[in-house]
Amino acid sequence: MRNVRPKKALGQHFLTDLDVARRIADTIDTQPQLPVLEVGPGMGVLTQFLVKKGRELKVVELDDESVTYLRHTYPELEDSIIADDFLKMHLERTFQQRPFLITGNYPYNISSQIFFKVLEHRDLVPCVTGMIQKEVADRICAAPGSKTYGILSVLIQAWYETEYLFTVEPDVFNPPPKVRSAVIRLTRNGRTSLTCDEGLFRNVVKTTFNQRRKTLRNNLRPLLAEKGIDAATLKVQPEMLSLRPEQLSLEQFIHLTQAIAETI
Numbered sequence: 001m002r003n004v005r006p007k008k009a010l011g012q013h014f015l016t017d018l019d020v021a022r023r024i025a026d027t028i029d030t031q032p033q034l035p036v037l038e039v040g041p042g043m044g045v046l047t048q049f050l051v052k053k054g055r056e057l058k059v060v061e062l063d064d065e066s067v068t069y070l071r072h073t074y075p076e077l078e079d080s081i082i083a084d085d086f087l088k089m090h091l092e093r094t095f096q097q098r099p100f101l102i103t104g105n106y107p108y109n110i111s112s113q114i115f116f117k118v119l120e121h122r123d124l125v126p127c128v129t130g131m132i133q134k135e136v137a138d139r140i141c142a143a144p145g146s147k148t149y150g151i152l153s154v155l156i157q158a159w160y161e162t163e164y165l166f167t168v169e170p171d172v173f174n175p176p177p178k179v180r181s182a183v184i185r186l187t188r189n190g191r192t193s194l195t196c197d198e199g200l201f202r203n204v205v206k207t208t209f210n211q212r213r214k215t216l217r218n219n220l221r222p223l224l225a226e227k228g229i230d231a232a233t234l235k236v237q238p239e240m241l242s243l244r245p246e247q248l249s250l251e252q253f254i255h256l257t258q259a260i261a262e263t264i
Helices: 018-030 047-051 064-073 075-080 108-120 134-141 151-157 198-208 216-226 238-242 250-263
Strands: 036-039 057-061 081-083 101-103 127-133 160-168 181-188
Touching: 018 047, 018 101, 018 127, 018 160, 018 181, 036 047, 047 057, 047 075, 057 064, 057 075, 064 075, 064 081, 075 081, 108 127, 108 134, 108 151, 127 134, 127 160, 134 151, 134 160, 134 181, 151 160, 151 198, 151 250, 198 216, 198 250, 216 238, 216 250
Parallel strands: 036 057, 036 101, 057 081, 101 127
Antiparallel strands: 127 181, 160 181
């Protein structure tokens, strides 16, 4: 059967290096008890190593041409190939409401959306591994004070421990992307609650990073005005509002959210 043609509209960059594929597959070994969902398998370069793990495995692929190729190449997965858009899936139905691990060589044009969907189902997904653009991986794993620390860093690290595992160069893909890639692993931490309103927390984080060169006081002004709050009445240390968003730790963002909620 002929190979699948990578489609730019779907953000497809097919991995061609078998050693890199094997290394990505091995990132799931820290959670051997979990069934696995592979996102965007394409022609199955990663799938072939996941199958060898002997784990319960399903793959989800949007591209019809890739689905046909997978069904022909991996007949043993016939009942486990999901022809669907991961972003539209009801994840609780994937393994009959059982927790599962997600992995893949993720389409670059939706990688951030994939992680936001994972956050919505964090109690169902204890672990996520896979390959994304290096700049997105840097943001996810960044520590406070870093230039790459931002919205993704805070929202993901609230619920997951993050690991930057290794970097992948463009020449191992067809077609080669214009950016470097990286493989990461996210593992659910022990946090069961943020001890603050989660919707307000997300709003605060996104609002403060709207213009990251400005101070919290300036960035929060529209949000506080909307809720009729005078910044001077917030029960936070005054110097906090003079900081830029990338200087705040997760716990400080939680404290700031609590202070705003108490003032409403």
